[in-house]
Amino acid sequence: MGEAEAPRFVGVDVGGTKVAAGIVTANGDVLAWASRAVARGASASTVVEEIRDAVEEARSRARVGWEAVRAVGVGAPGRVDPQAGTWEGSSNLVLDSGAVPLRYQLEAWAGLPTFLENDVKAAALGEFHHGVGHGLGTGTRSLLYVSVGTGLAAGLVMDGELFRGTGEAGEIGHIPVVADGYPCNCGQRGCLETVASGRALARWAREVVEDAQWATSMGRQRLDGAPLNGQDVLEAAARGDRAALDLRRRLARGIALAVVIGVRAYDPDLVVLGGGVAVGGERPLLDEVRAAVGTLAPELRKAEACVHLTPLGHLAGVVGAATVARLGLSRM
């Protein structure tokens, strides 16, 4: 098959603060991608517009015409109904309406089969087929993808198939782990997400900077007055900022608890960390997570060794969404 006819898939990753779209090959290679910021509380129609813009920019960069694209896949946060093709938004990206018929809206626009999936489940599928799991084969091998971004959630793939439960399996970010802990966006207190996410990191950082008046580089870097975010802290830690290093280790303990919960509940072959915060923390964060797993669950020897960082980086969600498109099409 010539390059001109090689099948391409559009993968759209709807995140807590942005949408990213990529043109992806059947092997999971991203030819080009583009992203658009989406504000918290954005309307559903704004989200759809930004998706279209990002897809067109990615397509233009990749110099891929629509005739080469076989299907569109979308990973969206929170409640997604893959059968109905609807999306209800999440506590991190509150929509202004009820369930959005996202599949229908994008199919009408692209004129192509479109498949919808929860963003973390989509990334888990991409990781299984094209990331750490690549080459595992089928058999009984399983992979747990733990997404550490604005929030935290997990997706399990067993024998190539997503584990859904009745639809919301893997929402481990809302397991209460700290009595009288920080309030969570979900309405509860002390959820795992409040100690293992970008939002947790940002909250701790603001406490450190504001309460202790430390003249840290973390505090100085935001002279524009914008609040510190998780990425700021990870960058400060990478520069060697002591307070930021403490916070990264604190984050690692939270992520380690997520890993232990995942291993005890699902007993997978592999645990893969993805999401903006895990990716931003790079190898040092991974090493701290592994060490924290060893401290937290010394009897669970295999847990420490089975934790990996996604090799797909920030594009894990895009590759995952494209994988949803490819697999969805193959089952039509």
Add this chain to the structure above:
Amino acid sequence: MGEAEAPRFVGVDVGGTKVAAGIVTANGDVLAWASRAVARGASASTVVEEIRDAVEEARSRARVGWEAVRAVGVGAPGRVDPQAGTWEGSSNLVLDSGAVPLRYQLEAWAGLPTFLENDVKAAALGEFHHGVGHGLGTGTRSLLYVSVGTGLAAGLVMDGELFRGTGEAGEIGHIPVVADGYPCNCGQRGCLETVASGRALARWAREVVEDAQWATSMGRQRLDGAPLNGQDVLEAAARGDRAALDLRRRLARGIALAVVIGVRAYDPDLVVLGGGVAVGGERPLLDEVRAAVGTLAPELRKAEACVHLTPLGHLAGVVGAATVARLGLSRM
């Protein structure tokens, strides 16, 4: 088919402190059962002897000859390899040897196909087919069985099949939930099992009785000097003992955390509580667990309503083991 030819199955439930054996119909009805105490640290050969004695007593009580028995099923705690037919014991029932070829030993004795399964997974299967899950049909329905006995573990059945992960999925009792909590038998500290099990209840009761010198009925009931156990506390609570009622509510909060972890991780249709402690707590404990789930995870509305107490009572393990035998035979 006449009663004489009706197929029977032997179900053996190996627990932390005893073995129970029953003669069970294909519909999951227990015709008769018997049990034997097994001390912690018993040798493997002692466990096998007690199993044989219990089976023979149950068979005699049921007036069922070996010719009517089609297969033997065993549910055993901790690491079980159903394929190899071996059992490695658990942290609650420490064996004096390595992996025990339990299937081979019982097959050689009974002259019948014998099937081995982890005890909680076996009970989950029995619950799906003959307990709360009876009549669910197949489809996509799923059931999570949470066993609260000497320790705590969970077993998930999806579409009639056990969810195993790579073998030890469901060992949620060893998720660390209390920082610097009580030491657990597994070697870690603050495991879920240390706040949601019979052992937890007994430990709290001894603290109450010893530390506060309370003249509670809990304290008085053990004039023989034997330590209080979980069942003593539940009985005292049922009598209205105030200290025991407090402890039962404390236990309910621990079990509620197990339920929330299970619902977030697996998102099942139903959660069924079984095991000696859950069964001993009866309806009042169930009500307290439901209330505690509502307090712990107010946003998880469906969780509270989906929790049930096993209708199979103390025989859930026996029915489960017999179900393992029946299903195992049908796949031979």
